[in-house]
Amino acid sequence: MKKRILAGIEQLERMDNLRRLSIPSPSHLSLSTNDYMGISQNQQLYKDFIEQNSIDGTSMGSCSSRLLTGNTEAMELLERDLKDLYQREAALLFNSGYHANIGILPAITTKRDLIIADQYVHASIIDGIQLSKAKSWRFRHQNYDQLEDYLIKYRNDYDQVILVVESLYSMDGDYADLHRLVELKNRYDCLLYVDEAHTFGGVGKRGLGLGEQLGLIKSIDFIVGTFGKAVASQGAFLVCDDIYRTWLIQKSRSLIYTTSLPEITSLWNRHVIHYLTQQEEARDRLAALASWFSRELGIEHQSYIIPYIVGSNKRAIALSNFLETRNISCLPIRYPTVPQETARLRFSLTAEMKMEQLVSIIEAIDTFNLNMVP
Numbered sequence: 001m002k003k004r005i006l007a008g009i010e011q012l013e014r015m016d017n018l019r020r021l022s023i024p025s026p027s028h029l030s031l032s033t034n035d036y037m038g039i040s041q042n043q044q045l046y047k048d049f050i051e052q053n054s055i056d057g058t059s060m061g062s063c064s065s066r067l068l069t070g071n072t073e074a075m076e077l078l079e080r081d082l083k084d085l086y087q088r089e090a091a092l093l094f095n096s097g098y099h100a101n102i103g104i105l106p107a108i109t110t111k112r113d114l115i116i117a118d119q120y121v122h123a124s125i126i127d128g129i130q131l132s133k134a135k136s137w138r139f140r141h142q143n144y145d146q147l148e149d150y151l152i153k154y155r156n157d158y159d160q161v162i163l164v165v166e167s168l169y170s171m172d173g174d175y176a177d178l179h180r181l182v183e184l185k186n187r188y189d190c191l192l193y194v195d196e197a198h199t200f201g202g203v204g205k206r207g208l209g210l211g212e213q214l215g216l217i218k219s220i221d222f223i224v225g226t227f228g229k230a231v232a233s234q235g236a237f238l239v240c241d242d243i244y245r246t247w248l249i250q251k252s253r254s255l256i257y258t259t260s261l262p263e264i265t266s267l268w269n270r271h272v273i274h275y276l277t278q279q280e281e282a283r284d285r286l287a288a289l290a291s292w293f294s295r296e297l298g299i300e301h302q303s304y305i306i307p308y309i310v311g312s313n314k315r316a317i318a319l320s321n322f323l324e325t326r327n328i329s330c331l332p333i334r335y336p337t338v339p340q341e342t343a344r345l346r347f348s349l350t351a352e353m354k355m356e357q358l359v360s361i362i363e364a365i366d367t368f369n370l371n372m373v374p
Helices: 002-014 043-052 066-070 073-086 097-108 123-131 144-157 178-187 242-251 263-276 280-297 313-325 355-371
Strands: 090-094 114-118 135-139 161-166 191-195 222-226 236-240 305-311 343-348
Touching (some): 043 263, 073 090, 073 236, 073 263, 090 242, 097 123, 097 161, 097 191, 097 242, 114 123, 123 161, 144 161, 144 178, 161 178, 178 191, 280 305, 280 355, 305 313, 313 355
Parallel strands (some): 161 191, 191 222
Antiparallel strands (some): 222 236, 305 343
C-alpha cells in the first residue's frame, strides 16, 4: 500500500498538484480567506461580546451529540433567531456546512427521487448526493435550458425532484439565476435547495443571502448557510418548513451521530449575526471594492469572489509565490478543484480592505506578467 501511495504522491508532484499545509503569516494581506465582512479581525466586536455576555460557567467544549446531552439553550435561541430573520417555520443547526450538505440530502430523499444539481456545486453537496439513494443528474454550470430539458424528460419518472444549487459559486464568483430556478421549480413541481454559504453575511439588506436580495426567501424550500465564512466562526444551519426539521432530527446521520458544537460557539454566532444584520453600509462598500478591483483586472464582475484564471498549475503557483514576496497571500486553486488548465488565484475580498491594498495587488500582478513568466 505504501508503494502505491508513494507513486500517487510522486505523480501529483510532477503535475504541480501536491497539496501542502502551511501556516499563513499574520503580517501578510490575505486574499484566500472567506472572511468577507472582516469579522475575524474585529477586536471591538470581540470585546463587546465579552462585555455583553455572561460567559462564566459557559461550556467551552461538548461531550455528547445534541440528541443526548449536547443541546443547549444558546443553540435553540440561535435557531429561533434564524427562523425569525428568514420568517420561516424552522431552523436547524449543523456542525459545519459539510455536515449540513452530507446530512440533509440523504435524509430527505429515497430511490424514487431525483436530484438535479449544477455541475459546479462544491464537494460537500456532491458527497451528500452520493450518500443518498436518489438518482442524480448534473447540468452544465448555469445552463438552465439543459436543466429544463432534464425536467421535461424525467420529472414524471420520479416521486420528487430536488434542484440543488449554490447562490454564489466560490471558484467562479458568479451568482445563480434564482428567479429562473424558482420559475422552473414551480412549473415542474420540484423542491429547490440553495446553499447560501458564500452569501450569508455578505449579500442582502440584512446579509441573509441572495434569496433575501431578490425577495425569494419564501420560494426556496431549503436554505443552507454557514457560520464558517462571513461570520468567521463555526457551524451551519438550514431554514425550512418545520416538518423537514422534525424529519432531519430523526434521519440526518451527520446531525445525530456527531458531538454537538460548544455552547460558547452558539453564543458567539448569535452575537455576530446580530451585528451583521446591521452592516448594510459595509456590504455596499465591499461590493464597490469588488467592482473596482475586477474592472482593473479585466474580469467581468459579479461578486466579491474574483477568479484570476492563469491556465496551468505551474503558472498559478508561480504567481502565488511571487505575491508572497510582496506580503500578499493568495493560494493557487488547481485541478481537481477547478477544471484542468483553468488554475487560478481566487481573490476573496473583505469589507475592511483599503483601496491602496488593492492597488498594490494590481501592481504586483502587472510586474509578474511583464517580467516573471512568459
